Amino acid sequence: MTTTAPVRETFLDRIGIPHPLRWGFLGVLVFMTGNGVESNFLSPHMTHALGEDKFAIVAQIIAMYSLAVLIASYLSGALADLWGPRRVMTLGMILWIVFEGAFLFSLSIESVPLLFVSYFLRGFGFPFFAFAFLVWINQIVPKKRNGTAVGWFYVMFTGGLPTLGSLFAVFAIPAFGGGAGGETYTMVASAALVLVGWAIARFGVREPHGKRRLAPATDSAARVLTSGIVLTARNPRVLMGFLIRLINTAPEFGMFIVLPAVMADQLGWGQSRWLIMTVVIFAGNIAFNAVFGAIGDRMGWGRTVRWFGIVGSSIGLLLWWYVPHWVPAGSDWGFVVATIAGTVFGIMLAGFVPMGAIMPALAPKQKGAAMAMYTTAAGGATFLGSGVVALVFPLAGAVGVVWAFVALYACAFVMIGFLKVNQHAEDEPTAEPELEGVR
Numbered sequence: 001m002t003t004t005a006p007v008r009e010t011f012l013d014r015i016g017i018p019h020p021l022r023w024g025f026l027g028v029l030v031f032m033t034g035n036g037v038e039s040n041f042l043s044p045h046m047t048h049a050l051g052e053d054k055f056a057i058v059a060q061i062i063a064m065y066s067l068a069v070l071i072a073s074y075l076s077g078a079l080a081d082l083w084g085p086r087r088v089m090t091l092g093m094i095l096w097i098v099f100e101g102a103f104l105f106s107l108s109i110e111s112v113p114l115l116f117v118s119y120f121l122r123g124f125g126f127p128f129f130a131f132a133f134l135v136w137i138n139q140i141v142p143k144k145r146n147g148t149a150v151g152w153f154y155v156m157f158t159g160g161l162p163t164l165g166s167l168f169a170v171f172a173i174p175a176f177g178g179g180a181g182g183e184t185y186t187m188v189a190s191a192a193l194v195l196v197g198w199a200i201a202r203f204g205v206r207e208p209h210g211k212r213r214l215a216p217a218t219d220s221a222a223r224v225l226t227s228g229i230v231l232t233a234r235n236p237r238v239l240m241g242f243l244i245r246l247i248n249t250a251p252e253f254g255m256f257i258v259l260p261a262v263m264a265d266q267l268g269w270g271q272s273r274w275l276i277m278t279v280v281i282f283a284g285n286i287a288f289n290a291v292f293g294a295i296g297d298r299m300g301w302g303r304t305v306r307w308f309g310i311v312g313s314s315i316g317l318l319l320w321w322y323v324p325h326w327v328p329a330g331s332d333w334g335f336v337v338a339t340i341a342g343t344v345f346g347i348m349l350a351g352f353v354p355m356g357a358i359m360p361a362l363a364p365k366q367k368g369a370a371m372a373m374y375t376t377a378a379g380g381a382t383f384l385g386s387g388v389v390a391l392v393f394p395l396a397g398a399v400g401v402v403w404a405f406v407a408l409y410a411c412a413f414v415m416i417g418f419l420k421v422n423q424h425a426e427d428e429p430t431a432e433p434e435l436e437g438v439r
Helices: 011-015 019-036 042-050 052-083 085-108 112-122 125-140 143-175 179-204 221-234 236-248 250-266 270-299 301-326 332-352 355-362 367-416
Strands: none
Touching (some): 019 143, 019 179, 042 052, 042 179, 042 250, 052 085, 052 112, 052 221, 052 250, 085 112, 085 179, 125 179, 143 270, 143 355, 221 236, 221 367, 236 250, 236 301, 236 332, 236 367, 250 270, 250 301, 250 332, 250 367, 270 301, 270 332, 270 355, 301 355, 301 367, 355 367
């Protein structure tokens, strides 16, 4: 009788980063840093370029970009199943580089139609790259470390967008001369970061699942492409998981629209301090993404999402809005206190990390389809966030937007109770998973 020697685990494996994918995690960090450079100055930059009376058009351009992100987030999972994650990641890089160039050219000639088209198509770039890699992670990581591995993915994802991206902008804009010109050259430089991030992942990762089709050979392309939608229609728990992940980071992207003018202009802290605040807040998120992934693996994925992710983020969001208005506008100590308040939101947002493990566990025989819906929701959060702002802001102002997001978190609090899974089941169960608490 022969025995198979156990696979030697490395330090990275033990802390939740699959060793064969280690360079891919770094690649995601660098790529998303490039993608996040513009996140907190693009709206005023475009308004300045097109004219102050074109703010509504700028908002529409960003909304269309968010729609592209939503579509691409779904396709990233489905195409990774069909072609293998590596090809989809490369396609994402190409789309980002080509249409970033087209976008900057369109902005230089002030062509609104070309801006709509180029920025929309660039929106397919980062979801193809990042979320195809997330599919790759879920394909090879042991279930007992799934939550932790997803947490590390979001350490890298959020580490780039918006944290290190905003930090890069803080130094690059003045280095390139400041003003609109400095912002333009900073966006050009961001393309180099995107290219470097792709190269790290492309040439550093040799794990074989990246090059192969992940879906069963008997499944047609149409079936794979529609599998996530069909699964969601047939499985209400997958639908609820989709909605919870959609709500998860929607306030983050919504506040990126609302807060720049509030913090920089109304409260008198200026653009550079607003960017620094963003860096600090989401540095807190980075620090706790892996922590909450590990907590979820031990305490329970659903409990972690409910109490840290949903309740904690609701409290943190309210603090981020109200505390800056309670301290003296423009004061140094007030800025510090306001940043600490916002950091509570950034940290608690990491409590949603176990959703990346819950979704495939809800459909263990259709992990690819479930992850397609997870990545769709992750990308769709930008669309929901901007949509809430567009609908609520004209009626109730910024404070109404904040409370609308709190109401969405309340809905998520109810839904998470229906998503109990047995996270200690085998990686490939042959029966439906039993509920948490049933032994």
